[in-house]
Amino acid sequence: AAGVIQSPRHLIKEKRETATLKCYPIPRHDTVYWYQQGPGQDPQFLISFYEKMQSDKGSIPDRFSAQQFSDYHSELNMSSLELGDSALYFCASSQGGLLEQYFGPGTRLTVT
Amino acid sequence: KNEVEQSPQNLTAQEGEFITINCSYSVGISALHWLQQHPGGGIVSLFMLSSGKKKHGRLIATINIQEKHSSLHITASHPRDSAVYICAVGLVIFGNQFYFGTGTSLTVIP
Numbered sequence: 001a002a003g004v005i006q007s008p009r010h011l012i013k014e015k016r017e018t019a020t021l022k023c024y025p026i027p028r029h030d031t032v033y034w035y036q037q038g039p040g041q042d043p044q045f046l047i048s049f050y051e052k053m054q055s056d057k058g059s060i061p062d063r064f065s066a067q068q069f070s071d072y073h074s075e076l077n078m079s080s081l082e083l084g085d086s087a088l089y090f091c092a093s094s095q096g097g098l099l100e101q102y103f104g105p106g107t108r109l110t111v112t
Numbered sequence: 113k114n115e116v117e118q119s120p121q122n123l124t125a126q127e128g129e130f131i132t133i134n135c136s137y138s139v140g141i142s143a144l145h146w147l148q149q150h151p152g153g154g155i156v157s158l159f160m161l162s163s164g165k166k167k168h169g170r171l172i173a174t175i176n177i178q179e180k181h182s183s184l185h186i187t188a189s190h191p192r193d194s195a196v197y198i199c200a201v202g203l204v205i206f207g208n209q210f211y212f213g214t215g216t217s218l219t220v221i222p
Contacts, residue, residue, distance in 0.1 A: 033209070042198070043155070045209040056209045090155055101145065101202075101210065105154040 002026055004093050004104035012110045013081050021076040021107045025093030031055070032074040033101060034066060035090040043090060049074055081111045115139050116213035118199050124219045131186040133216045135199030138180065145210065146173050146184045147198040155198070158184070189220045 005024040013019050025032050034046040036059075045058035049068035060066070063081075068074045072093075078085060088108050092101040116137045125131050135144070146158045159166050159173040161182065166173050170189075175182040186193055199213035 042212045042214055045211070048209060058209050092155075100143075100160040101157060103147070103155040103157060 004091055004102050006089075006091050006104040006107050008107060009105065010108050010110075012112065014112055015081055015083060017081050017111075019078045019081060019109060021078070021089055021091075021109070023074045023076070023091030023093070023104060025072050025074075025091075026102055029093035029095050029102070030072055031094045032068055032072070033092040033094075034060075034074070034076050035092065037088045037090065037106075038084075039087070041087075046076070078109075083111050085109060086111045114214065115211040116199055116201055118197075118213035118216050120216060121214060122217045122219075124221065125189050127190060127220055127222050129189050129220075131189050131193075131218065131220075133184045133197050133199075133218070135182045135184070135213055136180060137182075137199075137201045137211075139201065139211070141180075141201040143202045144175055144182050145200040145202070146182070147200055149196045149198060149215075151195075158197075186218075191220045191222050194219050 007022045011019055023032055031050045033048040035043040036046055037043040046060040047066050048056045052068045064078050066076045088106045090106045091104040094101045119134045143160055143162045145160050148156045148158050161173055161175040170187045172185040196215045196217050198215045200210040202210045
C-alpha cells in the first residue's frame with residue numbers, strides 16, 4: 001500500500017540558508033500535518049492543512065511557512081535557517097473526517 | 113504541564129516479559145494514538161483508539177475515556193520491540209493537532 005512520502009530524506013544546509021521540505025500524502029488523504037522533532041525531544045506540532053487551507057497552527061516559527069497544493073501535497077519552507085532548526089521533520093496525512101494519521105519517514109535536516 | 117503524561121519514561125525488560133506502558137491525558141480528545149519510533153527512525157502508528165480495546169499480534173491497547181487513561185501492553189516481549197513508544201492524543205478532527213506524550217524508551221534484553 002502507498003505510504004506518505006517525504007523528500008528529501010536528508011538535507012544539509014548552512015546557517016541563514018533556505019530549505020524546502022516536501023510531503024506527499026497517501027492517495028485520497030486531504031489533511032497534512034507537519035511535526036518537528038529535535039534531538040532527544042518529543043515531536044512538536046508545527047502546522048496542518050485540510051483541503052488546502054491551514055487548519056491548525058502550533059509552534060511554527062515566523063521564518064517557516066507552509067502550504068498545501070491542489071494535488072494535496074504540502075511543502076514546508078524554512079528561511080534564515082538556524083542551528084536550532086536541525087531536527088527530524090515528520091509529515092503525516094489523514095482523511096479529514098477520520099482521525100488516523102499516517103506518518104512519513106521524515107526528513108532529517110542538519111544546519112551547520 | 114504536559115497535556116499527555118506517560119509512564120514509565122524508561123523500561124528495561126527481559127525477553128518474554130509482559131510489558132505495560134501507561135498514558136494519561138488532561139484534555140478532552142476524539143482519539144488516541146500509540147506510536148512506535150526506533151532510534152533515528154520514523155514514526156509508525158500502532159493503534160488509533162477512540163474507545164475500548166484493540167489487539168494486533170502481541171500488542172494490545174486499551175483506553176478508558178472517563179478516566180482519561182490508556183495502556184499499551186506487549187505480551188511475550190522480544191528484543192525487536194526495543195523502541196520508544198509514544199502516546200499522542202487528538203482533540204478534534206479536520207486537521208487539529210495531536211499532542212504527544214514524552215515517550216517511553218523500552219529496551220528488551222535477550
